[in-house]
Amino acid sequence: MELPPRYVTLRNMTIRPRILNxxxxxxxxxxxxxAFADTPEAQTQALLEQLRAPELENWRRVERQLQRLWSxxxxxxxxxxxxxxxxxxxxxxxxxxxxxxxxxxxxxxxxAEGWYLxxxxxxxxxxxxxxxxxxxxxxxxxxxxxAALIGLGxxxxxxxxxxxxxxxxxxxxxxxxxxxxxxxALERLDRKLQGLxx
Numbered sequence: 001m002e003l004p005p006r007y008v009t010l011r012n013m014t015i016r017p018r019i020l021n022x023x024x025x026x027x028x029x030x031x032x033x034x035a036f037a038d039t040p041e042a043q044t045q046a047l048l049e050q051l052r053a054p055e056l057e058n059w060r061r062v063e064r065q066l067q068r069l070w071s072x073x074x075x076x077x078x079x080x081x082x083x084x085x086x087x088x089x090x091x092x093x094x095x096x097x098x099x100x101x102x103x104x105x106x107x108x109x110x111x112a113e114g115w116y117l118x119x120x121x122x123x124x125x126x127x128x129x130x131x132x133x134x135x136x137x138x139x140x141x142x143x144x145x146x147a148a149l150i151g152l153g154x155x156x157x158x159x160x161x162x163x164x165x166x167x168x169x170x171x172x173x174x175x176x177x178x179x180x181x182x183x184x185a186l187e188r189l190d191r192k193l194q195g196l197x198x
Contacts, residue, residue: 043069048144051176059178070113070142078108085117089124097121112141116148128155146176153185162192 047066051059073079081104088097101118108114119134132155138148149172156165166189173182 040069040072044144048175051178052174054177056178059176063176067147070145073108073111073113075108078104078111078114081107082111082114082117085114085121089117089121092124094121094125098125110141112138112145112148115141116145116151119148119151123151123155128159131155144175146172146179146182149175150179150182150185157185157189162189162196165189166193 044066047062047069050056050062051066056062071079071082073082081100085097085100085104088094088100098118098121101114101121104111104114105118115134115137119131119138122128122131122134132152135148135152135155138145139152142148149168153165153168153172156162156168166186169182169186169189172179173186176182
């Protein structure tokens with residue numbers, strides 16, 4: 001008499017795992033690999049590679065994805081302070097923005113976006129020296145932060161340092177070759193530098 005499939009002998013049980021283990025192990029390995037590829041660092045690198053592609057048509061979407069990724073600190077309280085700083089900036093309240101973002105930097109000093117947003121607040125408050133210092137802190141933590149490089153170029157141009165401004169904007173263009181504001185600023189600086197050379 002043959003037993004139904006749910007009844008197995010001890011002999012079958014000892015053989016079956018040996019056959020299944022390699023299959024299970026291979027499946028587990030293939031399932032684990034995307035987890036490594038899904039780290040924020042890997043996502044950032046993939047998006048930066050897309051952004052550098054010369055024929056990229058949907059660069060605004062890729063740019064937004066990068067900015068969203070860079071705006072995640074991994075800490076709910078840090079993200080809240082960042083949001084409060086952004087809201088204050090949106091309302092034109094630079095003093096409140098600087099207070100929130102300074103608290104964020106105290107709480108999460110390695111979070112580049114806190115430094116970048118506070119640099120923006122300093123810039124809006126016409127404090128170029130502190131804005132420059134915060135942009136340097138941003139770039140020390142995230143050298144691919146094209147918006148920080150654009151801000152750096154703008155301040156350097158406004159403070160009559162066109163060669164340094166051009167270098168900052170060329171670095172931004174190497175990361176993000178699609179933005180018209182970078183192209184226009186580089187053309188303006190080239191004209192200015194040619195005029196100085198004459």
